[in-house]
Amino acid sequence: MKDMLEIRWHGRGGQGAKTASQFLAESALELGKSIQAFPEYGPERAGAPIRTYTRISDHPISIHSPVTTPDFVVVIDPTLLESVNAAEGLSDKGVLVVNTTEDVSAIRRKANFTKGKVAVCDATKISLEILGIPMPNTPMLGALLKVEQIVSIEALANNVRKKFIKKIGEEKTEANVKAIKRAFEETKIG
Amino acid sequence: MCEHLPREMHKNGKRIVETEVKMATQKLVPLTGDQAVAEAMRQIEPDVVAAYPITPQTEIVMNFSQFVADGKVQTELIPVESEHSAMSACVGSAAAGARTMTATSANGLALMWEIVYIAASTRLPIVMPVVNRALSGPINIHCDHSDTMGARDSGWLQVFSESAQEAYENTIVAIRIAEHKKILLPCMVCQDGFITSHAVEGIELFPDDKVKKFIGEYTIEHSLLDMDNPVTYGPIDLQDFYFEHKRQQAEAMKGALTIIPEVLAEFNKTFNRNHDLLEEYKLSDADIAIVATSSTAGTVKATIDELRKQGMKVGLLKPRFFRPFPKERFVKSLSNIKAIAVLDRSDSFSAQGGPWFSEIKAALYESKKQPLITNYIFGLGGRDIFPENIKKVYSDLEAIKKAGKVKSLVNYLGVRD
Amino acid sequence: MAKKKGWKEIPIGGLIDKGGTAKEYNTGSWRTFKPIVDQSKCINCLQCWIYCPDSSVIVKDGKMEGFDYEHCKGCGICASICPVKCIKMERE
Incomplete structure (x- = not known):
């Protein structure tokens, strides 16, 4: 891992982008890393485009400003590619990870991102099939880990269990873990 | 969120420390700045908290209320109908000799304004986390320091926190500073709204017993409720004595400059830190x-x-x-x-x-x-x-x-x- | 008149550190007119006792017994409220 990993998440209010950014950070914290996970609060309404951020480092993190040059960008809602510049600030080493039914080259065109890698995963389909509701945030964590093993799938799964079990019960928690694992398997990188 | 921390429970009014979970205190726990301050308040366990929720302070009051509801603290929580009442209740409670806290932001601070000055002038060591937010208008809920800067001449001590960790630590040490017999001034513990209040970071929480030992018990010299030795708080104070009381406040603030480093030194020694003015x-x-x-x-x-x-x-x-x-x-x-x-x-x-x-x-x-x-x-x-x-x-x-x-x-x- | 204490000598925060201090304040010296009661006319209705702002009407066993001139400021409320007009205000 480089000195500090920075991830930007694009989602819509209510899709769990904040939760996803925290799951990842907290899993890294368990491994002894320094972390930050924070949302960019705008108008807090269901459906409004929102950004959240995760920082993970081996050293204490002192910076307290939004991520501008992310290593990874995760787009939780495919319709956002129409309205936000998801690839903004991504270098040629960066990876754009998108929840979509389309393939890598289509997303590359749509996001106008030619430099780095693109990863695609139909997280909405996975969540509908496994969870029965469109909550693509947890599967997108699996997609991101396919791109870079920031933490192990098991470490992430354990954190999801710890946070979810009281809130949504064992059955739904395990469904989320299953969705993460399936997304990990199905993610295509190009 | 901090299952592995030493946890205190109250059974039949008796405090029981669950010793089996008392290890692993050095481990960092993921908390927002607001949650970290609520944890500090849980450890401080004030006698009274009177507060009204306001963005971005809300999670402090919300989390602390949960601690009260769960019986983790025996604090008397007064859910008031406005910040003016929050600070008023704090003044009464502090005059009675209770260790008293509240928390607010921006417009909430503005609404308690009148009593903010009274708390300081009456020399009541109330500790108030303030999550800095722009003081409208146009209406805005995000961070700037216009709220507490407006209160810079109110006679409150003001400490600013870089991170959630610092907000947590400042909240604890503020108790000792405010209550110091040679200071006796209320203290605002400021952190940046959303930027740290709503960002999750790895927080090192001190062991509960260590915090409790550090802050100690609070005793007031003249309690408003001491019926055997009745006193008057807040009498009218006109041309003949008001100025002398203001002069005392100036002196207390000046004296705080030499006392705060002493308290910080003790804090640093106890918790292995390096705080300074x-x-x-x-x-x-x-x-x-x-x-x-x-x-x-x-x-x-x-x-x-x-x-x-x-x-x-x-x-x-x-x-x-x-x-x-x-x-x-x-x-x-x-x-x-x-x-x-x-x-x-x-x-x-x-x-x-x-x-x-x-x-x-x-x-x-x-x-x-x-x-x-x-x-x-x-x-x-x-x-x-x-x-x-x-x-x-x-x-x-x-x-x-x-x-x-x-x-x-x-x-x-x-x-x- | 005694010299007032300086900021180093008084309790902080405007605190009055004992009770009943109003008693030490001899407001009787403010008086220019003095209430005098004619006990033979008094019906002991105690209206004067209720209205006196300085608790300066002395009552014993339900009977009006005169005034506490240490604290009576001579405001005349007692004379004004008295239904049988048995209190008159005289020059000091």
């Missing part, structure tokens, strides 16, 4: 320096690390306490710097710059060297400040150093023309 970061050999507080200080540190790699001799002075104002420490830390930029997250329209700037500049009038100094107003209403903005300030300072003079005293950083 202000903090220097790569300042001793710096040519040019920024003065910045709260979360911005962290962003400046990260920028300094980057610029130092390029050979630039840049530094930071991060004040923690605005009240009391450590004038001599500013003179000592800044006199040898060639050019200084003070960053203010609030404006003071038509004054000689923002609150930090006008006071630091006035302090440096007493320095023989009188370094070049300039002011940047930034981040109003939550406008983000990036390392790029900080680099611009350092490059301006380079130009000032070279030219040997300041062209523009008060500047606006990050605003669209």
